[in-house]
Amino acid sequence: DSGVTQTPKHLITATGQRVTLRCSPRSGDLSVYWYQQSLDQGLQFLIQYYNGEERAKGNILERFSAQQFPDLHSELNLSSLELGDSALYFCASSPVGTSNTEAFFGQGTRLTVV
Amino acid sequence: GENVEQHPSTLSVQEGDSAVIKCTYSDSASNYFPWYKQELGKRPQLIIDIRSNVGEKKDQRIAVTLNKTAKHFSLHITETQPEDSAVYFCAASREAAGNKLTFGGGTRVLVKP
Numbered sequence: 001d002s003g004v005t006q007t008p009k010h011l012i013t014a015t016g017q018r019v020t021l022r023c024s025p026r027s028g029d030l031s032v033y034w035y036q037q038s039l040d041q042g043l044q045f046l047i048q049y050y051n052g053e054e055r056a057k058g059n060i061l062e063r064f065s066a067q068q069f070p071d072l073h074s075e076l077n078l079s080s081l082e083l084g085d086s087a088l089y090f091c092a093s094s095p096v097g098t099s100n101t102e103a104f105f106g107q108g109t110r111l112t113v114v
Numbered sequence: 115g116e117n118v119e120q121h122p123s124t125l126s127v128q129e130g131d132s133a134v135i136k137c138t139y140s141d142s143a144s145n146y147f148p149w150y151k152q153e154l155g156k157r158p159q160l161i162i163d164i165r166s167n168v169g170e171k172k173d174q175r176i177a178v179t180l181n182k183t184a185k186h187f188s189l190h191i192t193e194t195q196p197e198d199s200a201v202y203f204c205a206a207s208r209e210a211a212g213n214k215l216t217f218g219g220g221t222r223v224l225v226k227p
Contacts, residue, residue, distance in 0.1 A: 002157065033214065042120075043158065043203060043217040056214040090157065102148065103215060105157040 006106035018079040021109045025093030032074040037088040081113045116141040120218025135221045137204035138186040144206040147187045152201045194225045
């Protein structure tokens, strides 16, 4: 157990819908990262938050947004869902603002868009 | 931005043989290079990392080497065992760039008994 909690574990929804994925980082970790992993693909960086503020942005679609709350948990919102958004979404956390320390991954949320 | 290329995409080895995975990066300012192992259906987990002030690091059967001049780093697994079968990802980051980890495409390693 990495100490990073993601909910839900599985999510099935229809095209055009909106979903929210939740991540609770390890206790004391200030940085949260979101990654997308499509079937048999690598890990695509979406966005990073540090202590409530956006720190870095990757290839995140405009239909996607995220935020980090004062209690440091983070949510990833995916809207106007398309079949191609089906993927495993990972959240990771690390202790400080620099990524030059280990990032601990949650177990992921598997999103299926039908 | 940073771009990380990883080769090979698949690697099949006989149990007991060595496995080598290579990565190249584009951003010369990158200074942290972790390797993650992802078993089927599970989360990626760090197995070893190296910083740019070190050329080589070893942990039991796993070693990583870094060539900053050539901008490439490699993972070496010796005496492979069936439980080494997984997908391995290399990554690179630098402190100033928002600290995001840029991952390679992954290598699926199969260790045949």
